[in-house]
Amino acid sequence: MNILHLDTNHILLINQLNDLGCINHEDYTSSKENIISKIKDYDGIIIRSRFTIDKTFLDAAINLKFIGRVGAGLENIDCNYAKKKGITLIAAPEGNRNAVGEHTLAMLLSLFNKLNKADHEVSQGKWLREANRGIELDGKIVGIIGYGNMGKAFAKKLRGFDVDVLCYDIKPNVGDKNATQVSLQEFQNRVDIVSLHTPQTELTKGMINDEFIKKFKKPFWFINTARGKSVVTKDLVESLQSGKIIGAGLDVLEYEKSSFENLFSSGIPIPLQYLIASNNVLLSPHVAGWTTESKEKLAQTIVDKIKVFVIGRS
16 A cells, blocks of 8 residues: 655654554655645545645555545635545544643633743743733633533543533533533633634634624633634624633644645734734644654554554455
8 A cells, every 4th residue: 555645753653654554655855746746646644734635646645545634724725525436534633632622721721820921921031910910710711612522631630620501502412521512602602712623614604703702601712622613703803802712722724725735924913913922812833742752653543544444455
């Protein structure tokens, strides 16, 4: 089985695929057009987010049997068309769910305790204790939208706190011992904190907008470690300005490129300028699932699933 690697990953991925008898080729620099010209020679590809796998790409991949995405989401792949062509899609949400859970909790606690603001002030010689008085997580109602791998990982991290955890998901019966599944109306009536953990789909694009935000009974804190395009940034900014959203931790942004790289290559949009300047907003560059440990676990998850795929075909 010939496999083309389009993004660098942990070395164990290639080493273990070699042990499995696969022939591995690496091409991390060629243009998409050049890749398309030779994709017919490969049975499988391994990619993170370098470029989209669209209809043109898939039509050229006449021998392609699987696509391995070293990550959680598959939005950079035309999944429906790939499935129609009999191509198996392999993702690895199990590989970085713990990292995402920890990062989400870190953002929330940092916001509650004003750590980013306080660090900046102390580095400027300011010792403002009262202005940096924090609040505690205990006693709050935490709401999780999207209760899959990432949402469940975050809920697990909350078990050491005296909090109530609610989850909302379009799938029924996903709640567990760590979170009680409720209707959207109950969710919006009760929560103090909203953490978003949904994949990017047509349903989730722009879902966090003015209409959605105004339906919450109480002002709330907002954390997004999922996908940036799920949030209408200008509506988020207006809600921060009005106090409807008390503060926000954003690992992802609406303005990201599809490859999740080079955010500032086209200038800084006005809503983003506000977020950057705000003391009650914490930003990170799409790294919630980007740890030393998750790099290895993501690669291992993909290898393990490819092994099952290969054995199943033999």
